[in-house]
Amino acid sequence: xxxxxxxxxxxxxxxxxxxxxxxxxxxxxxxxxxxxxxxxxxxxxxxxxxxxxxxxxxxxxxxxxxxxxxxxxxxxxxxxxxxxxxxxxxxxxxxxxxxxxxxxxxxxxxxxxxxxxx
Amino acid sequence: xxxxxxxxxxxxxxxxxxxxxxxxxxxxxxxxxxxxxxxxxxxxxxxxxxxxxxxxxxxxxxxxxxxxxxxxxxxxxxxxxxxxxxxxxxxxxxxxxxxxxxxxxxxxxxxxxxxxx
Numbered sequence: 001x002x003x004x005x006x007x008x009x010x011x012x013x014x015x016x017x018x019x020x021x022x023x024x025x026x027x028x029x030x031x032x033x034x035x036x037x038x039x040x041x042x043x044x045x046x047x048x049x050x051x052x053x054x055x056x057x058x059x060x061x062x063x064x065x066x067x068x069x070x071x072x073x074x075x076x077x078x079x080x081x082x083x084x085x086x087x088x089x090x091x092x093x094x095x096x097x098x099x100x101x102x103x104x105x106x107x108x109x110x111x112x113x114x115x116x117x118x
Numbered sequence: 119x120x121x122x123x124x125x126x127x128x129x130x131x132x133x134x135x136x137x138x139x140x141x142x143x144x145x146x147x148x149x150x151x152x153x154x155x156x157x158x159x160x161x162x163x164x165x166x167x168x169x170x171x172x173x174x175x176x177x178x179x180x181x182x183x184x185x186x187x188x189x190x191x192x193x194x195x196x197x198x199x200x201x202x203x204x205x206x207x208x209x210x211x212x213x214x215x216x217x218x219x220x221x222x223x224x225x226x227x228x229x230x231x232x233x234x235x
Contacts, residue, residue, distance in 0.1 A: 004160070033222055045161075045208060045226035091160055098222055104149060104168070104212070105176065106224060108160030 002027045002094050006109035013082045013116055020067075021077045021112045023092030029053075033095045034068065034075045035106070040088040048090070051075065082116045089113050121145065122227035124209050129232045131196070131203070139194045139230045141209030148213055150192035151224060154178060155206040164207075167192055196232065204234045 003026045013019035025034070036048040051059045051068050058066050063080045079086055089111045098104040122143045131137045141150065149168045153161040163176030167186040181200025186192055192211075196203045210224040 035223070037226075042228070043206060044228050045210075047223060047225065050223055093160075095222060098168075104222060105151075105163055105166065106153075106161070106210075108162075110158065110160050 002029075002096070002107045004092055004094050004107050004109035006092055006112050008112045009110070010113045011115070013079075013114065015082055015084060015116055015118055017082055018078060018080045019082055019114065021079075021090050021092075021114065023075045023077070023109055025073050025075065025092070025094050027073070027094065027096075029096055029100070031097050031100075033097070034066075035093040035095070036064070036066070036075075036077045037091045037093060037108075038086075038088045039091065039111075040085075045091075049077065079114075084116050084118070087114060087116045122209060122211055122225060124207075124227040124230050126230060127228070129230055131232065131234050133234055134198045136195055136197050137232065139196070139207055139209075139232070141192045141194065141227060142190055143192075143209075143211045143227075144190060145211060145225070146189075146213075147211035147225075148189070149211060150186070151210040151212075152176075152182070152184065152192070152194045153208045153210065155208060155229075161208060164194065203232055206231050 005024045032053045034051045038046045038048045049061045065078045067076045091111045092109040093106045096103040125140045151166040152164040155161050165184040167173035183195045208229045209227040212224045
């Protein structure tokens with residue numbers, strides 16, 4: 001079974017600064033997908049960024065980027081120019097492809113609560 | 119507007135009662151999912167359905183039941199057999215096609231907070 005570990009329960013960052021959230025995972029699969037979701041106080045889960053394991057290039061979405069280290073099974077999220085609206089719980093998630101047994105199901109980490117301060 | 123709706127936003131239940139949580143999507147997605155979120159934990163999969171009239175158990179299906187009679191709808195019933203049902207419940211959907219691209223990203227509804235009195 002896959003596991004996802006987020007070892008930082010809470011983090012804080014000053015507005016306009018950069019912060020990195022850590023995520024490690026365990027799997028024996030070679031093909032899979034990784035996601036970062038954001039859950040603000042409204043509790044709506046919002047997709048931040050996704051990465052396909054077969055792509056070597058790290059995914060980026062505006063101020064959000066990942067550092068995907070496949071051999072180390074590490075998938076960290078970097079938030080640049082942090083804004084107050086980035087305050088949220090951030091979840092890392094793993095998924096096997098839909099064509100595999102047990103695929104298309106998300107396995108989540110326990111989350112990192114990020115607070116952006118003035 | 120396309121999206122996923124869940125109702126009600128808050129739900130209170132007496133012990134011993136069954137309750138049904140609604141999830142509707144107009145995104146024309148094939149697959150739908152139910153997750154449970156408890157404080158200090160990530161989301162855990164309850165049930166999922168990849169096609170109408172078919173569904174599979176997730177990791178914590180005991181005490182829950184679902185149906186998938188229409189593509190747009192995937193209601194979750196929390197039965198009296200669920201011993202600790204107080205939690206936040208999230209519904210999600212995705213295009214379940216065996217193609218690359220955005221096919222496997224799950225999009226979430228706003229959630230239902232269930233409290234057992």
